[in-house]
Amino acid sequence: MKDVITAPRTSDIRASYDQVAEQYVRHIYDELQHKPLDRELLDRFAEQVRGTGLVCDLGCGPGHVARYLHERGVQVCGVDLSPGMIRWASQLCPEGAFYCGNMLALDFADNAWAGIAAFYAIVNLSPDEVRTASREMFRVLRPGGLLLLSFHIGEQVEHVHELWGKTIDLDFYFFRTAEVAGLLRDAGFHIESQVERGPYAPEVEYQSHRAYILARKATSAKSS
Secondary structure, eight states: OOOOOOHHHHHHHHHHHHHHHHHHHHTTTTGGGHHHHHHHHHHHHHHHTTTTSOOETTTTTTTTTHHHHOOOOEEEEESSSOOOOOOOHOOOOOTTTEEETTTTSSSSSSTTTEEEESTTTTTTTOOOHHHHHHHHHHHEEEEEEEEEEEBBBBSSSSEEETTTTTEEEEEEOOOOOOHHHHHHHHHHHHEEEEEOOOOOOOTTTTSSEEEEEEEEETTTOOOO
């Protein structure tokens, strides 16, 4: 039996992102044009996964990462907990297939994807839930598949009850890079690279330090 986010938390997370989906598009959809390191890492990721199979934008929101990868020749799909976000993603990146889903219990077969880009997909998950999500990502990746994961660096949990004038109910978790890397290794991943950066300008993003981990499922690995 897979662990899942408890029903009340799932409902709160889904409802919160549904509430801000339109505002999220307005404020976030074009953010990559202002983030050169993010683009560089996604470009490298795209070069490695292009032509190898389906790649998932996990926790896709309105699909801006999927769109970026599609424009670089990658076959993309997306998964998000929020139906509102999925509607926007399907509209803004019609070349991809987008699905509602919980990353702690993905409704996809073992070895389904050649790659996963999970940009801030774990920010609303506790450390124990990140452990479960890591195992799920490992399971659905093909042997040799790549994961590019990003998150906020820190040790705090910040509760947010308002965003862009909308009422929400979300906890945002910050992680040390070594902690997340350890959880990925425990799931079976090999860590290929780790990158940290300071925040871009306040008008570009929330002022936190960020981490990016590129991890690979070994070609000889079996699904866990």
